[in-house]
Amino acid sequence: MSDPLPTDEPLICSSRGCRAPARWALRWNNPRLHDADRRKTWLACAEHRSTLGDFLDARGFLREVVPVAGSPTLEG
Structure with missing residues (x-):
């Protein structure tokens, strides 16, 4: 089971x-x-991707990071 991302509001x-x-x-x-x-799912802008990811990863919670649909794929 996964939590769906809202589609009718800006992410x-x-x-x-x-x-x-x-x-x-x-x-x-x-x-x-x-x-x-x-x-x-937590959503992240380019600036907060690493800090939110580091927080989850330090606790052993992070499973994957994927681009949000409709957004450009960013490196790093």
Whole structure:
């Protein structure tokens, strides 16, 4: 099961206070709380991709990072 991304609203970065358009979907789960196939999604702009990803990765939660549909693929 995965959490669908809203399609009728602009996709905004999940970083606190950021209102930039999302370019990346950080797909994650907490194995202590979620089934193995469950994915939660945080959205990230180019500036916050690494900080949000590092936060999730340090806890062992990050599963994948994918470009948001309709956004250009960014390197880095």
